[in-house]
Amino acid sequence: MDNPISNQLKRNLSPRLEANRMAILLSTSVLANVVLSFCFVGLMPLKERIPYFVSSNKETGLVQVSSTVAQKFTPTEQNIKYFAAKFVRELLIIDPYRTKSEYLPAVKTVVLGKAKSQVNGFLTADTTLERMAKDPSLERNIEIERITILPSAENVVEAVVKLITLSGNNAAQTETKVVSMHYALEPVKSDAEALHNPIGFYVTQFVIDDELGQ
CATH class of the missing domain: 3.10.450.230 (VirB8 protein)
Structure with missing residues (x-):
């Protein structure tokens, strides 16, 4: 047998629970879009060429990025x-x-x-x-x-x-x-x-x- 008080509580809480559920879904959606935006920007090509140096070990064949910083070249x-x-x-x-x-x-x-x-x-x-x-x-x-x-x-x-x-x-x-x-x-x-x-x-x-x- 249904409890009238329990049913009344369910009716009163349902709109509030639904609103909380929608707020959670909306927040999750916004967060996901922000993450996707950062991923998309990361995949875009660089606007500027960034020069770097590599060093190669002739004996092992290992190639590594050097810590040497490229200097801006000024034409003479x-x-x-x-x-x-x-x-x-x-x-x-x-x-x-x-x-x-x-x-x-x-x-x-x-x-x-x-x-x-x-x-x-x-x-x-x-x-x-x-x-x-x-x-x-x-x-x-x-x-x-x-x-x-x-x-x-x-x-x-x-x-x-x-x-x-x-x-x-x-x-x-x-x-x-x-x-x-x-x-x-x-x-x-x-x-x-x-x-x-x-x-x-x-x-x-x-x-x-x-x-x-x-």
Whole structure:
């Protein structure tokens, strides 16, 4: 036989128990979502490359992460000159085997802003690709005679370049140009950039003129 008092207590406690049960379920759900969020963030790729060193034992083959801390690299003037010269050489050279497949693609990875359209403008004005298609023997060699970081301007490099054009049995044609480049140094963001552009050298604007004094 049911106890009236017991039944009344059950009726009074049921809503409270149900509310407590819902609160526990809600708290558990929130906690689970927080844990999943941290797990998801942990799986996301790093926004910044973090360099580290490893040491290898030649006898045992053991490889361990070294405690040596990588130092931030600051490019010297010589580093900047090297990559500026590389840009000029790859932009101006005509090589039947490497210009279209290697040099021009490399040039387009190190230009920012206005320099992007300037590369296309130079190729159009120079008719580089059209001349290569018409004359498979066409070559243009590059000799960088002088390259200078201008002290009177910020982030500007000037290169004096000799262009030697060859075509079949024709006599070589020689001309000298002055290439002025505005550059920027940007942080390296990927392994591919680290391999091909380790100092983060980018050309933002450039001008190609005839040699001064001519």
